[in-house]
Amino acid sequence: MEYRHLGKTGIRVSELSFGSWVTFHNQADVKAAVDMMSAAYEAGVNFFDNAEVYAGGKSEEVMGAALKQLGWRRGSYLVSTKIYWGLHDNVNERNTLNRKRLIEGINGSLERLQLDYVDLLYCHRPDKTTPIEETVWAMHNIIEWGKAIYWGTSEWSAAEIVSAIEIAERHHLHKPVTEQPVYNLFERHRFSREYERVYKDHGYGSTIWSPLASGLLTGKYSQGIPADSRGALEGYDWLHDQLTDKEKLAKVRALEPISEELGCTLSQLALAWCLKNPYVSSVITGASRVEQVHENMKAAEVAPKLTPEILERIDKIFEIKKEEDD
Ligand SMILES: NC(=O)c1ccc[n+]([C@@H]2O[C@H](COP(=O)([O-])OP(=O)(O)OC[C@H]3O[C@@H](n4cnc5c(N)ncnc54)[C@H](OP(=O)(O)O)[C@@H]3O)[C@@H](O)[C@H]2O)c1
Numbered sequence: 001m002e003y004r005h006l007g008k009t010g011i012r013v014s015e016l017s018f019g020s021w022v023t024f025h026n027q028a029d030v031k032a033a034v035d036m037m038s039a040a041y042e043a044g045v046n047f048f049d050n051a052e053v054y055a056g057g058k059s060e061e062v063m064g065a066a067l068k069q070l071g072w073r074r075g076s077y078l079v080s081t082k083i084y085w086g087l088h089d090n091v092n093e094r095n096t097l098n099r100k101r102l103i104e105g106i107n108g109s110l111e112r113l114q115l116d117y118v119d120l121l122y123c124h125r126p127d128k129t130t131p132i133e134e135t136v137w138a139m140h141n142i143i144e145w146g147k148a149i150y151w152g153t154s155e156w157s158a159a160e161i162v163s164a165i166e167i168a169e170r171h172h173l174h175k176p177v178t179e180q181p182v183y184n185l186f187e188r189h190r191f192s193r194e195y196e197r198v199y200k201d202h203g204y205g206s207t208i209w210s211p212l213a214s215g216l217l218t219g220k221y222s223q224g225i226p227a228d229s230r231g232a233l234e235g236y237d238w239l240h241d242q243l244t245d246k247e248k249l250a251k252v253r254a255l256e257p258i259s260e261e262l263g264c265t266l267s268q269l270a271l272a273w274c275l276k277n278p279y280v281s282s283v284i285t286g287a288s289r290v291e292q293v294h295e296n297m298k299a300a301e302v303a304p305k306l307t308p309e310i311l312e313r314i315d316k317i318f319e320i321k322k323e324e325d326d
Contacts, residue, residue: 001044001300006281007205009150009177011119013078013282015275016040016300017207018293019049020286022230025058027288033066035290041072043297049180049207049284051082051124052109060112068114080207081109082154082180084124097127099138106147120207121148122180126156133167140173152178152205158194165202178205178281184213185270185318186248196279205281208274212286216243217270219252230288254317258310264302267292271299273314276306 003012018040024033037048050063060081067079083105086093093101106121121142123135139151153161153176161179168175179198183191183206191208198204212218215230221243225231231243242248252266259269274283287293306314 001297003046004281005205006150006207007177007199008203009205011078011150013047013205013207014045015280015282016043016045016271016297017047017049017282017284018045018287019209019284020059020063021049021051021054021209022233022236023286023288024050024062025055026233028062030062030065030069032289033062034069036287036293037063037066038070039290039293040285040297041070041077043293044300045297046076047078047080047119047207047282047284049080049209050109050113051122052087052105053082053085053124057087057108057112060109064112064114078119079113079115080120080122081106081113081118082122082124083109084127084154095125095127096130097123097135097138098130099134102135102138102142106142110147117147117149119149120178121151122154123151123156123176124154126153126160132160132163136164136167136173136176137171139176140168143174150174150177152176152180152207154180155182158198161195161198161204162202165204176204178207180207180209180284182210183208183274183277183280184211185217185251185273185314186213188320191277191279199279206279207282207284208280209284210286211271211274211283212267213248213270214239214243216248217252217255217266219256219266222249222253228288251317255314258313262302262305262310264298264305265295267296268299268302271296272302272306273311275299275303276311 002015004015006013050060142148165175181191220226231239259266285296
């Protein structure tokens with residue numbers, strides 16, 4: 001496992017990390033979480049991602065209980081959480097990054113995680129109605145109070161990120177240091193095009209999500225939706241169209257000869273492809289069972305095998321012309 005600087009910060013994150021969206025509480029209880037986090041940690045993972053909204057707060061509770069059982073030294077790992085959607089249908093508590101919500105939000109997350117601080121606190125989405133300056137000040141204060149160490153953004157536009165950085169610089173506040181964007185073989189354009197200047201000019205980090213497009217890139221959906229997959233879970237019907245899209249499935253099938261040549265699985269190939277991008281600080285993997293963690297962690301060994309020639313063949317399958325991705 002390699003450790004990459006989170007943008008231009010001094011902190012280094014494992015190139016593969018582990019997140020709990022969908023899985024913790026819905027598919028994995030505390031015991032399963034302990035098994036999976038332990039498998040990831042033993043493989044070298046030092047960063048575990050979560051969010052207040054995952055399973056309505058239960059995902060943080062499961063991770064907190066798992067961390068307690070695991071008893072790792074606090075300095076040996078990083079935990080993140082994210083705030084935006086909120087847990088209560090109430091004015092000022094839904095879809096917002098206002099100061100009150102952020103402060104109450106971090107307090108609730110720390111309680112559920114049974115931690116004194118998180119290492120990374122993300123604004124889970126941009127809030128078009130709260131001034132960015134208010135959000136920046138609140139995040140700065142949360143860091144000053146020792147409740148978070150760094151802060152970042154998730155799915156903010158490049159303009160919003162730069163605005164937050166500039167406000168922080170103007171007032172000598174803690175700046176956001178990393179974005180958490182989607183990035184996988186199917187969804188690469190925003191990462192490559194919109195964010196490139198933010199990575200280059202501001203040394204912004206990136207911890208990328210859904211590297212397997214929710215499992216589509218594992219090849220498991222080639223014969224329909226397996227009963228034990230994310231696609232079959234109640235409440236995730238909105239994923240059906242993308243998981244059964246014929247064109248997408250054909251592209252996944254076309255990757256098979258490459259994975260066979262490299263002696264790896266499709267999941268490892270898709271994760272390794274994400275690792276090849278130098279602007280990726282960490283690829284946040286997800287898993288519903290420990291075998292998947294063991295399989296996915298080996299992607300780190302596959303990445304060096306992706307030569308420029310192999311990457312070009314992959315681009316052809318996904319109909320990417322060189323200049324499109326530059
Ligand atoms: N910031 C954001 O807005 C945002 C959004 C989404 C996610 N995230 C973060 O990113 C993390 C990863 O996202 P993701 O869970 O969508 O990642 P993903 O890698 O695209 O999908 C993970 C899912 O694919 C299946 N899978 C994984 N490895 C497999 C393997 N080797 N063989 C077969 N199936 C496999 C599992 O689902 P099944 O076994 O159930 O099929 C697993 O839960 C999340 O946990 C979260 O921390 C952040």
